[in-house]
Structure formats: structure tokens, C-alpha cells
Amino acid sequence: MSQKPIVAIIDGGQHYHHDSITREPFKDFFDHVIYLRDVAKIDLSAFDILIIPCRTNAYYLAPLSGQLQAFMRAGGTLVAMGETFPDTWLPDIGFRSMPTNFWWWLTPGADLGLRMSDPNHAVCRYLGKDDVTFHLHGAFEPLHPNQKSLVETSEGECQMFEDVISYAPGRLVATTLDPFFHHGAFFMPATTRMLAGMLPWLIDTEAARKSAPAA
Incomplete structure (x- = not known):
């Protein structure tokens, strides 16, 4: 049996970070x-993550x-959630903002x-359309060839991608969606469902990556 990946999370000092990280149902995901x-x-x-x-x-x-790029190149998985603007601190990420309709x-x-x-x-074994549907802030555009879209609009505008090539053997997962914020601020139930699916997906796939035989 593969060993559970070691998961670290950054606390940016905001109340919604504290509530999401230190309270049920997600606190036990973070080592x-x-x-x-x-x-x-x-x-x-x-x-590992x-x-x-x-x-x-x-x-x-x-x-x-x-430091973050070196972490991935050493085999780690970096996860950049919504409104962290990874286009400003990682290369080859395009981003286009869009009006947010909350209603x-x-x-x-x-x-x-x-x-x-x-x-x-x-x-898709962990997340479905309803789990990622709350509102939009922008889209990753243009999408680099190494970035595989996981969630997108009906017009094909990427809202979450996975990149297992640019930083191999590590990977980058980035999303424009902001479930930690809304879950930690106690509104928008879909955001709690997104985390409830996304966190196990990250851990399970990381365990599979680590246990896979070397090419």
C-alpha cells in the first residue's frame, strides 16, 4: 500500500484561511x-503537496x-487556488479577468x-459540474500546451488546469475558483463540496504518482 502524501498548506493570515484550515471537515487533510x-x-x-x-x-x-518552482522540479505538487494570481509569480501562465456575477x-x-x-x-471521479459552479473571476488564457484543462466554461475558458510536464517530475494544479475563501467565510455550499472532492483527488493522485514505477 502506498504511503499517504504529506500535505502542507500556507496560512496567509486571513480569517477564512484559519477557519478552512483548522476546523472540520478539512483540518485533518493538512499535515x-x-x-x-x-x-x-x-x-x-x-x-509532497x-x-x-x-x-x-x-x-x-x-x-x-x-523556491516554489524548485519544489515542483524536485517532485512536489503545487496547488495555486483562486485569486492568488499565479500569472504574476510563475512563468507561462496567461490570465484574463472577467466580470463577476454573484447573482x-x-x-x-x-x-x-x-x-x-x-x-x-x-x-471527474471526485468533482462534478455542480461542485465547481458558484461564480467566475477570470480564465487562464492563453492555455500553455503543457496545461491540461480540467474545468472550463461552455466557451472553453479554462478555470482549472493540471500541468505534469513543465515541472516534471512534479506538477502544478491551478484554478481561478476560490473555494477556500467562501468555505472559510461560511457561504456558498458548492465551495465546500469542491474542497471535499478536490482535496481527496490531490492526495489520491499524488499517492499514485509516488508509487508509480520509474519510466
């Missing part, structure tokens, strides 16, 4: 919590770019238009 301003002093090689939760200040992430669901029969990009991808 280590690192305060944002302490990341530069930490040996990240001790971790490092999660940067929603709305972590990109101003403080930018100086960590080299689309008040229209009878309304559909935000999100979908899982590839029904055959493993993430």
Missing part, C-alpha cells in the same frame, strides 16, 4: 500549516517563485455554464 511569511525559511522538500489557498497575497508569493442563480433556469473538460480524467 503542516506554514505561515506565509515563514515559507522562505522552510525546506519544502519535506512535503503544497497548497496555496484562495486569496493569498501575490505580493508575498512573488519573491518565493524560485446569476437568481434567474430561473440560469446556468453558469461550467463543465468538466474531460469526462475521462481522474478528477
Whole structure:
């Protein structure tokens, strides 16, 4: 049996980070919590997965770019959640902002238009359309050839991607969606469902990656 990956998460000092990280139902997913301003002093090689939760200040992430890229190149999985603006601190990420409609669901029969990009991808065993549907802040555009879209709009605008090539043997998972923020702020139930599916997917796929025989 493969060993459970070691998961670290950054605490950006916001109340929604604290509530998401330290309370049920998600607190047991995180083996280590690192305060944002302490990341530069930490040996990240001790971790298999490092999660940067929603709305972590990109101003403080930018100086960590080299360290975070090295973490992935050493085999780690880096997860950049919504509103962390990874396009400003990692290379080859395009981003286009879009107006946010918080009230689309008040229209009878309304559909935000999100979908899982590839029904055959493993993430679809953990997440479905309803779990990622709350609102939009922007899209990853243009999408680099190494970045496989996992969630997108009906127009093909990427909302979450996985990149297992650019930083091999590590990987990058990035999303424009911000479930940690909304779960920690106690509103939008879909965001809790997204985390309830996304966290097990990250851990299970990381365990499978680590146990796979070398090519």
C-alpha cells in the first residue's frame, strides 16, 4: 500500500484561511500549516503537496517563485487556488479577468455554464459540474500546451488546469475558483463540496504518482 502524501498548506493570515484550515471537515487533510511569511525559511522538500489557498497575497508569493518552482522540479505538487494570481509569480501562465456575477442563480433556469473538460480524467471521479459552479473571476488564457484543462466554461475558458510536464517530475494544479475563501467565510455550499472532492483527488493522485514505477 502506498504511503499517504504529506500535505502542507500556507496560512496567509486571513480569517477564512484559519477557519478552512483548522476546523472540520478539512483540518485533518493538512499535515503542516506554514505561515506565509515563514515559507522562505522552510525546506519544502519535506512535503509532497503544497497548497496555496484562495486569496493569498501575490505580493508575498512573488519573491518565493524560485523556491516554489524548485519544489515542483524536485517532485512536489503545487496547488495555486483562486485569486492568488499565479500569472504574476510563475512563468507561462496567461490570465484574463472577467466580470463577476454573484447573482446569476437568481434567474430561473440560469446556468453558469461550467463543465468538466474531460469526462475521462481522474478528477471527474471526485468533482462534478455542480461542485465547481458558484461564480467566475477570470480564465487562464492563453492555455500553455503543457496545461491540461480540467474545468472550463461552455466557451472553453479554462478555470482549472493540471500541468505534469513543465515541472516534471512534479506538477502544478491551478484554478481561478476560490473555494477556500467562501468555505472559510461560511457561504456558498458548492465551495465546500469542491474542497471535499478536490482535496481527496490531490492526495489520491499524488499517492499514485509516488508509487508509480520509474519510466
